[in-house]
Amino acid sequence: MDRIYSHPQSLRDVPTHYCPGCGHGLAHRLIAEAVDELGLREQVIAVAPVGCAVIAYDYWDFDCSEAAHGRALAVATGIKRVRPQNIVFTYQGDGDLAAIGxxxxxxxxxxxxxxxxxxxxxxVYGMTGGQMAPTTLLNQKTSTTPEGRNAQFQGYPLKISEMLALLPGVKYIERVSLGSAQDITKTKKAIKKAFMNQIEGIGFSLVEMLSPCPTYWGLSPCESLDWIKNIMAKEFPLGVIK
Amino acid sequence: MPKILMSGNDAIAEGALRAGCSFYAGYPITPQNELTAYMANNMQKRGGVFIQAEAEVAAINMVFGASAAGARSMTSSSSPGISLKQEGISYIAGAELPAVIVNIMRGGPGLGNIAPSQSDYFQATRSGGHGDYHCIVLAPASVQESYDLTYLAFNLADKYRAPAIILGDGMLGQMMEPLELKNQSPCLAGRQAKPKTKPWALTGCAGRKANVVKSFYLKEGDLEKLNLKLQKKYQEITAKEQRWEELFLDDARVVLVAYGSMARIARAAVKTLRGKGRRVGLVRPVSLWPFPKKAFARPKNKYLVVEMSYGQMLEDVQLALCGEAKIEFLGRSGGGVPSEEEIILKINKIYNG
Amino acid sequence: MTERIIIAGSGGQGIMLLGKVLAEGALLENKFVTWLPAYGPEVRGGAAHCMVTISDDEIGSAHIDQADSLIIMNQVSLDKFKGRLKNTGLMIVNSSLTKPDKNIKVNSGDFTDTAIGLGNIKVANIVALGCYLAVKKIVSPENILKVIRKMAPRDKPELLKANIEALKKGMEFKND
Structure with missing residues (x-):
């Protein structure tokens, strides 16, 4: 019999600490699969964020560094510059990448x-209890926007991927979603492309994943997937940005 | 070796390069800009990496990354910039990474001014960031020592897997003096971590278990374990790494205590006073953390602490002496540097009292 | 012996270089020496000064409060630093760019005009250095020449020649 499915070598077999329906577990797994399929496990160095994914290194079975909140790309710069032969990636949430960092x-x-x-x-900010993120949608309720995000006081959802696409140093940006099986397949492809770009020396590549947080969206896991598709993806359209 | 004329800032950079520093990230701030420029001119030529970072915060975290990947790494700045780096220094200490941080102190608080100062003593020696940690702190008093102690700082940082600070001031950084480059040959920066010497470094997990560099211990009891391990390390450093210079202590009635640039002026005052028959001595702490308590093991009658601050090292002298001697203080800050004449005046006042 | 010298003028007059040449010369004679620049935000055209201490013994402060000698290259610096000279001190003044002042005893020479005469206004600093060395025999002119030869860019032999000439002319100003 052919084996058509197995646990990725790069993913440790440990219980998850993420909430039911959370997208982090999926994202971790897709990255682990891509690392295995590209044969990168012994070469890769990950930089974990501060936020819900702070202990990503408890799941990935390859070299990992922590970084102070928002500083993942500075840490990654230091690692990659002294070890250009390694494949270095950061994994960051919206607060980490688009607010404090x-x-x-x-x-x-x-x-x-x-x-x-x-x-x-x-x-949304997950780890600290559901506060407003730079990417929180208008009218979205969070613990720090109890009446919903109001542009007059809290500004607008920050489209950092579109902003970054303006920079000549950026070679690839794609926004994908973890909201459906089809989208997950596309996400995996984007992850691999972003790794391949580094392997081939093409340069800075970023994959933005719209990811469900049922707990702080106040929705069931299923409703969360619909919310990504029907509401969130309207504000953050999917596709290759650059 | 013939001597060359070099500034303190340049000497620190050259000392770092010869110690095998292969990664430097910094951000411009006076009075340490020459150090950054020296690295920009020389680092790449010698096989290392130089980055002008977007901010002090990024620079220290780049150092975190480069050090995690096994490289001897350094950043430098001056007081306000060092304040910004404190978060990163705390993480470096928590993750037990070696790194060298240079602070060429200027006047504070706030933006202050660019005059020499010693007002960051507390910040450097009392774990300037959050958490229970220490940095090894070395205070050069000459251009030669700027070079020598930077070299030493890299060795101590690696040995103890801890951040080491070179604490200088604007006068020392800017001043040129003859320097002997000793026998330390200019080694090409080793870009690759040597897995044998740094088995914890992130190099890709080929042929070994995955390494994790972190300071995060959420599980009950785990962080306490780390902190106890750190404390044990700090006790070892305290026992083994106290460094100081002493002058004319045997018969001294009054002992001057000063470090860095200030100690040069104190030394000049001691020599002048000795010439006039005054029995005056000098203790110059070279390591500020660990503070050289051993230099105060047999207390003299009277001490005069002189600083370019309003009494920061003073507290360590008080702790070292535990009330067993009379301690006087002379200090200025914000641009004022106690002069040889001021020191002599103060000594004359307290000598017979 | 300890000699404390403050050298002052405007940015672009080669003030820092003058101090460095003197300091390098002292180094060749195995003396203790420090050179301390003013490191403020002023750049070209602003005030510039540096402090050089040369001694047979270890040097305490590189900062000079009261100088044994002043080398002053313009009026602003004269006004600013004339109070920083010891009573018995030596004042070397560039008369090309300062007003005569009967109240202070100076050794002066028209350093800038002399430099222009040599075809390069930039060597006024070395003219001043020559004048200083002729009065204070702190470093031998031979060693200063060695330093100048070492520092001069290889591809500009005319610049080296102008500097050597400047040093000679400066030494002729000895008017004490």
């Missing part, structure tokens, strides 16, 4: 660092 994000991209970035956009 905006400076590091923009300048790593503008230097055209040959890095791969996985950007998990779930429009």
């Amino acid at each position: 905006t400076n590091e994000t923009i300048h790593a991209a503008n230097r055209g660092e040959n890095l791969t970035v996985f950007f998990i956009n779930n429009a």
